[in-house]
Amino acid sequence: MSEILTTPLTSSRRSARPEARQARAGAILVSPAVILLIVILILPVAVAFVLSFSDYTLGRDRLTWVGFENYADIFTRSSYRKMIVATVLYVVITVPVSVGLGLGAALLIRSLKIGQSLYKTVYFLPVMASLLAMAIVWEFALHPTLGIVNRTLALGCGSPLELWPWYARSCADGFPLWLGDRDYALWTLAFIGIWQSFGFNMVLYLAGLTAVPRDLYGAAEMDGVRSGWERFRLITWPMLGPTTVFVLTITTIRSFQVFDTIEALTHGGPAKSTYVMIYAIYEKGIAQNLVGLGAAITMLFLGFVMLISVAQRRFVERKVHYQ
Amino acid sequence: MATVQLHEIEKSFAGTDVLKGVSLDIADGEFLSLVGPSGCGKSTLLRILAGLETQSSGTVSIGGRLVDGLRAADRDLAMVFQSYALYPHLTVAENIAVPLTMRRLSGAQRLPGIGSFLPGSRALRREIATTVREAAEMLDIAHLLDRKPGQLSGGQRQRVAVGRALVREPAAFLLDEPLSNLDAKMRVHMRAEIAQLNRRLGATFVYVTHDQAEAMTMSDRIAVMMEGELLQVGTPDALYDHPADIRVAQFIGSPAINILPVETDEAGVIRLYGAQTGFRAGSARIEHLGVRPEALMPCDDGELLSGRVRLIENLGSDLFVQLDVPGMLRPVTLRLPPSARGRVRPGDLMHLRVDSDRIVGFDAGGKAAPLLRAEVPAHV
Numbered sequence: 001m002s003e004i005l006t007t008p009l010t011s012s013r014r015s016a017r018p019e020a021r022q023a024r025a026g027a028i029l030v031s032p033a034v035i036l037l038i039v040i041l042i043l044p045v046a047v048a049f050v051l052s053f054s055d056y057t058l059g060r061d062r063l064t065w066v067g068f069e070n071y072a073d074i075f076t077r078s079s080y081r082k083m084i085v086a087t088v089l090y091v092v093i094t095v096p097v098s099v100g101l102g103l104g105a106a107l108l109i110r111s112l113k114i115g116q117s118l119y120k121t122v123y124f125l126p127v128m129a130s131l132l133a134m135a136i137v138w139e140f141a142l143h144p145t146l147g148i149v150n151r152t153l154a155l156g157c158g159s160p161l162e163l164w165p166w167y168a169r170s171c172a173d174g175f176p177l178w179l180g181d182r183d184y185a186l187w188t189l190a191f192i193g194i195w196q197s198f199g200f201n202m203v204l205y206l207a208g209l210t211a212v213p214r215d216l217y218g219a220a221e222m223d224g225v226r227s228g229w230e231r232f233r234l235i236t237w238p239m240l241g242p243t244t245v246f247v248l249t250i251t252t253i254r255s256f257q258v259f260d261t262i263e264a265l266t267h268g269g270p271a272k273s274t275y276v277m278i279y280a281i282y283e284k285g286i287a288q289n290l291v292g293l294g295a296a297i298t299m300l301f302l303g304f305v306m307l308i309s310v311a312q313r314r315f316v317e318r319k320v321h322y323q
Numbered sequence: 324m325a326t327v328q329l330h331e332i333e334k335s336f337a338g339t340d341v342l343k344g345v346s347l348d349i350a351d352g353e354f355l356s357l358v359g360p361s362g363c364g365k366s367t368l369l370r371i372l373a374g375l376e377t378q379s380s381g382t383v384s385i386g387g388r389l390v391d392g393l394r395a396a397d398r399d400l401a402m403v404f405q406s407y408a409l410y411p412h413l414t415v416a417e418n419i420a421v422p423l424t425m426r427r428l429s430g431a432q433r434l435p436g437i438g439s440f441l442p443g444s445r446a447l448r449r450e451i452a453t454t455v456r457e458a459a460e461m462l463d464i465a466h467l468l469d470r471k472p473g474q475l476s477g478g479q480r481q482r483v484a485v486g487r488a489l490v491r492e493p494a495a496f497l498l499d500e501p502l503s504n505l506d507a508k509m510r511v512h513m514r515a516e517i518a519q520l521n522r523r524l525g526a527t528f529v530y531v532t533h534d535q536a537e538a539m540t541m542s543d544r545i546a547v548m549m550e551g552e553l554l555q556v557g558t559p560d561a562l563y564d565h566p567a568d569i570r571v572a573q574f575i576g577s578p579a580i581n582i583l584p585v586e587t588d589e590a591g592v593i594r595l596y597g598a599q600t601g602f603r604a605g606s607a608r609i610e611h612l613g614v615r616p617e618a619l620m621p622c623d624d625g626e627l628l629s630g631r632v633r634l635i636e637n638l639g640s641d642l643f644v645q646l647d648v649p650g651m652l653r654p655v656t657l658r659l660p661p662s663a664r665g666r667v668r669p670g671d672l673m674h675l676r677v678d679s680d681r682i683v684g685f686d687a688g689g690k691a692a693p694l695l696r697a698e699v700p701a702h703v
Binding site: 239 | 373433
């Protein structure tokens, strides 16, 4: 009996300070989340980082440390230089165009009196569709001889469109192979990427636009703002600042991650012109079982993405939140 | 500086009539308040006057000129919004400067960067900066010019909004519930400042509010709106003492006017619960009498009304006593001087008499109707 009475007393004396008790309870409560975070997120990255200094391949029980050799490969071999060029080029083309189109579509849709939801649905369809399935459609459409794109373009031959030198040349020598031509393949993939992603940006911008107070437009009108362009410059664009930063970050990261169209349509070719990073990681690390090299490219990829996120937080976010 | 005329303004949204033929003449330099409960159409009327909405029918003229086809930017008006509607990414100085840069600088001169190198742009910008500073000094916000609106308190934002309105010296100022987001003390303070501003600038002010106290304290004239109609336009005194409509009587004044249900017999004698009131109906049958709380006075015995004290509200300067009068649904309120403090207790029986000069009669339609003094003095 006396034991029962004294046990709680001593234990409560041990943790007499409520702050300490609360801190311990807090630590216990967050520990599952922290453990999961480490096991699922941080540990794999750490493992990849370690492996990137080795020549590990799956199934072999030996592992040799190669130092920075994998990284040296990435920065010296021409195929990896092409990888970085293709990835950066893809991002540089896709991001501004899909963000710009998303904003333009959102502004146009907002100005409509009827049919808003129709346009929203239509522009959002490519976002909802599986890009892999859509890639097959694009493959048919872009087929050099049978595809609807080139056959439609051929219809214009003999018309004033031939005043455009590129068109005249194409009529004479045949229209581009699109996905099969080193000069066109990346641009074509970027086009598909834009087609697929701008609807998403449009939805984000539409949400951003609803948050702009209507009174500001009234105030601008009273202050003598007459043109739509001035209204955009004075109110819409600054007020959409946080949305734009978010849209830019998301679109950039997603563009860095482009994989499905490459896998379905070009496999990194022709002549490595569409050999983007994620595809290289997949090819080296999984298809060719060069895990060490794949891990090194992964680290580089993470570096890029990290850079973008840090840039967003550091430089831009502070300038677009006015409160 | 200008007169403002609204003529037969009607407005309907999706089949609902929000404004039902409102006509109003506002004199040059006048401070006119549009007052009414939420949803009565007063803000819509102000937005139509501003040019931010288009009326279904009727005309608006400013300074004798019809402005119906003109957009808001061309009407030479300034507006202070309830939300202040400051541009959050611009500093206070830039906010106040917007109406000037938009009107004085050309499109090219406004461009960021190259705009400031264009001929004349520097001088104009300097001139604008001086005007902005003068306006800010007048409103006591010169020390805030470099801050962003997000760093200001409600009262300071309000001043910035006023500054942005007055910097351009417009023909008239439109104010849409500008004080409703301020705390009570600040509201009373800004009330006086805005009224002073009207006198100092000599400009026409149209002030929309749902707070009758704001309207009463600031205005030259008040227009009471309800359900899309103007019920009465007049000076604060006229509205308070001679309301033309029972709804105006109930809306103006705090605590509210006492409405006593009465009957008019064949001879025109007005009776309250069978007792003679000392009044006869003039032309129309009187159904209600309106008595302000300060027009009721306690007396020794047997006058018009008597009831038991339900509640005493002590405001320091005044004492408001609510009486339960048998037969009446609502308590009757009367005002007592502070000297009566401690002499009245809940549950006490009180007899009241009425200052007969300050009683208003209303007919069945709620319109004010003339009262005649009866020969017989009021007695129960």
